[in-house]
Amino acid sequence: MATVVLRNAEIINEGRRFHADVLIRDGRIERIGAVPTGAAYDQEYDLTGKLLVPGLIDDQVHFREPGLTHKACIASEARAAVAGGVTSFMEMPNTNPPAVTLEELEKKYAIGAATSVANYSFFLGTTSTNLEAIKAVDPAKSAA
Numbered sequence: 001m002a003t004v005v006l007r008n009a010e011i012i013n014e015g016r017r018f019h020a021d022v023l024i025r026d027g028r029i030e031r032i033g034a035v036p037t038g039a040a041y042d043q044e045y046d047l048t049g050k051l052l053v054p055g056l057i058d059d060q061v062h063f064r065e066p067g068l069t070h071k072a073c074i075a076s077e078a079r080a081a082v083a084g085g086v087t088s089f090m091e092m093p094n095t096n097p098p099a100v101t102l103e104e105l106e107k108k109y110a111i112g113a114a115t116s117v118a119n120y121s122f123f124l125g126t127t128s129t130n131l132e133a134i135k136a137v138d139p140a141k142s143a144a
Helices: 074-083 102-115 131-136
Strands: 003-013 016-025 028-033 043-046 056-061 086-091 119-122
């Protein structure tokens, strides 16, 4: 994999805002701070005047799949989210049919696995008639 240097980034992370270089080696951040000049890097970018932030999480999205894919779908909205710096989303259950059963929740996870370029989770909707589904849901398989 490549060695990438991001120079002069204005970094916002963990409640701090500071300027630094970032060295990325083999897809992992190796250093945040001064990165030596003159070394051979595969790619080098000057981020003067640009912000560098961690991937954002949107915890309430309405992607409309299934049922209203003429408006939007998980694939299209996940691509749009990533383009805007959102790397993870949690989708609400107000689809058609609504995600209020374990079967519908699993269908959404299958769509996410097949089409999403972002990390994802889905809410199981609550109603007066699905208490057993709520009790049975695997906490790792539903946004909370």
